[in-house]
Amino acid sequence: MGNIPNYLYIFGGLLILVGVSISTVTFVQFYRKKRSIQITARKVYHYLGGILLLLPLFICVYFIPVAFYDENFWNAISVRYDDIKQSMMFFSFSLLGFYLLTASTSFFPHYNKYYNEIPPLLILSLFPGVANSMLVMIITNFINSDTDVKYLLFFFALCTYVYIITVRLSKRKAAYIGTLVAGDLNVLVLRNIFDFSYIKFEKIKSSKIYTILNDDLGILIGFSKDLIRIYTSVVMALIVLAYLFSLNLLSSLLLVLITGLILGFHYLVSNNYVKALHYAKEQREHYMDLVMGLASGFKELVLHGVKRSEYHTDLEGGSADYYNADLKTTNININKILFSDLSFIIAIGATCLMFPLIFNFSKELVTSYVIATLFLWSPFNTIINAVPQISQVQVSWKRISDFLHHTAAEDLVEEPLTLTASNINTVNHIMMKDVSFNYKPDIKNEDITYGIGPINFEADKGEIVFIIGGNGSGKTTFLKILIGLYKSDKGQILINGQKINYRFLGEYFSVIYSDFYLFKKIYGIKYERLEQVYEWLDTLGLADKVKIEHGSFSTLDLSQGQRKRLAILKSYLEDRPIYFFDECAADLDPDFKEFFYYELLPKMRDEGKVLISITHDEKYFDVANRCYKMEMGKMKELSKLEKV
Known part of the structure; x- marks a missing residue:
């Protein structure tokens, strides 16, 4: 507890530093005419409303020393308490200043719409991870200390409030950014299609255009929406790991080591998964070629039973090849996830059961460690499951990039001419x-x-x-x-x-x-x-x-x-x-x-x-x-x- 003032000064200073940096960059960009000024009643309403949303956090700051030090903390006269009071006041003003500085940038929107959405989303998405991590500490404190339950219930309710509000806001903003990404990627691909020379366009299969616009872009768009969830899980995992390190350094190091080995294994086997994904995409293109042939050449097929039968056989074969290839990628992914789950279960067993026996951990420490480790399960799974998603994104992005590179320099206009x-x-x-x-x-x-x-x-x-x-x-x-x-x-x-x-x-x-x-x-x-x-x-x-x-x-x-x-x-x-x-x-x-x-x-x-x-x-x-x-x-x- 003696280091709390130092931590508060450090965190408060970081908040002020980040807030000043963001506002400085904003005003420099405004000076360079990369941003405009836009003050509306709606923006002012949201700006002031954000201060009200921060009010429960200030109440929390007020009650933390009351719960963990002394119910008369704010009225008590003590040199030790005075230092803590000053640090908490500094932190509160730092938090308010951070909000006022960062939120004020909304009145100066960037001409690039992503600058207006992504930085606030990254900041906002920190809070669900922090709130979830705080729940771990509240529960372990309830089990292992004599803190008044009413304060713990208040902190629990507050963390839940912060989590619900910020998750809702961040998911809505992530969905909006996903929609922006979808629109921009579609426009990018279509704009490049219009830049193709006709003779090159003739050589492109219609099924390739369909799978890129429908499947590959869909994977990128889906990942853009899931990225914030992964980011929040990483934040939560880091905070819980920091808490675990505060409980016991050696067992936490073992847990981190095993986690690193699991991620390393995922990286090593990702080549097989990527190859399987590429093959599945190729089989889907082949199958879509057959489906489009059915639509375009139906009047030719419908005349003769033999032709219908042969084409139907090819369609069934193409369908089977595609779904078998897709099943292969799914099975590879299942094996990776099962290995990850098994590894993490072994890690929990080792750190929660074996280490207490070896190093004589107290029951209170074991209880706190088990609860924190189990809380780590959810973000860890999210991060592990993101690995195959990233592999899919890599495959889809390579396919889109290769497709866009069909527009070679020779297709560009050689002699500029103004047509009136x-x-x-x-x-x-x-x-x-x-x-x-x-x-x-x-x-x-x-x-x-x-x-x-x-x-x-x-x-x-x-x-x-x-x-x-x-x-x-x-x-x-x-x-x-x-x-x-x-x-x-x-x-x-x-x-x-x-x-x-x-x-x-x-x-x-x-x-x-x-x-x-x-x-x-x-x-x-x-x-x-x-x-x-x-x-x-x-x-x-x-x-x-x-x-x-x-x-x-x-x-x-x-x-x-x-x-x-x-x-x-x-x-x-x-x-x-x-x-x-x-x-x-x-x-x-x-x-x-x-x-x-x-x-x-x-x-x-x-x-x-x-x-x-x-x-x-x-x-x-x-x-x-x-x-x-x-x-x-x-x-x-x-x-x-x-x-x-």
Whole structure:
């Protein structure tokens, strides 16, 4: 008890030091314009309310010397008591000053939202661990001393109060931070996906994107929410261990040594667990590939019983492989946890039963030691169980990092160019000059097998250009190069005589692919064209089926031909200077095919658009101003006689 004033001065000084440091950093950041000033009634209310929440702690400080020294402590005249009184007053003012300094930083929010949330959460999360640890000391004091029970009950109630309040606040704040992390990680992954070049995106399996966004991000988000619970358990474990050391140094050292050995064992066997996790993730991706194949290719599978049966067998095999791999990781984890539990039980048995026999510990000491050690069980288990969680986080983070690294330097824009509405909307001439492209092999040193070029192509404002050719002649590859999905190996693409970086080419085009996807929301439209939309819906025979409400189609539950007509309307609303239709009329019935070639294309040509269409409809070749033929990766312009 004689060292209590010293401890109080030390703790009080630390509180003041930490409080002053936090407030100093805050004001330096404010001076450097990294923080703003924001004083609201809500913040003032919370600031003053925090002082009221501290009131029970000050009452506790008042009653501690009354309970453990003298019921007349504060009225007694004693030099020894005066020193303790001064130290307790210093500690109380230090605690109040710490709160006032740290809480005042909420009026100066950082522009980085995590700076505003994480430091207060770390401070707040100390209290549940401290409160829980105090319960151990209160219970052992009740058993081993003659302190008045009413004071112990008061301290017990106070610790419970602090624990409940701070756990609730810290868990709510941790959940909020988890939500922030979830949103930011999703945005980070999606932003990087949009930075991929299309040719790289083609090589990424849809199942990988799904498992990263759904599984790997979920693991990181879940861990971010559990991190505070682990942090609180570490605080509690350290305080209880400090209390154990105060009871008996040797047995506590043994307990720490065994705990260290257990954590070391976890680290050594974590490699097997990580390998099993990686394998389970790979099997899940394979299984998800099969599930997506079922969804995408159901009309092919449903036709033939043999095909259905074989695919069903593959699905069952993929499912079994994934769940067996997942079971293997679970079993490895179970073995690790059982070993930890057994080791800790042996440690408790040794320190609580063997050491008292060897060193003649008193019953009071044994009782205190057993209670404190049993209290240590819960935080210890939390820490041990966090080890496999950390392994899962490592695996998931590596998968996400590897995925994000697909965005290589070569994908970035090489030639900065400022595109304005005026130079995008005005295209007088587009030219492809000596352009070549070869598909790159996935395996190094593998020979290049196919490509197109050199290609020379041009089209002028107010022209309709047809691209014809057989399957495999290179028409689709030509489309992808012209609109910037692929980067050419040689040659250049010029618009109005200016070379355009391939990453910007798409800004000039509105494209309907042969395998188009129709979004329900209409993105990137020119709203001034909406005045004509219902006229066009009527013309396209869709007025009684679809409406445009709040910038979205009312339904997409349409036939393939009707969806194609809707895609044509969406393309028209985009109002880009160049239109590229990839076999756009293939799914249209004869009446609408006539409308497409004889009314829509000429109308858009008269508006000054450049219209390029891949087609096999020889009947309508006379509509085109130019006609190019693709054959074996080469392109040539057909004469009028050749068109006929």
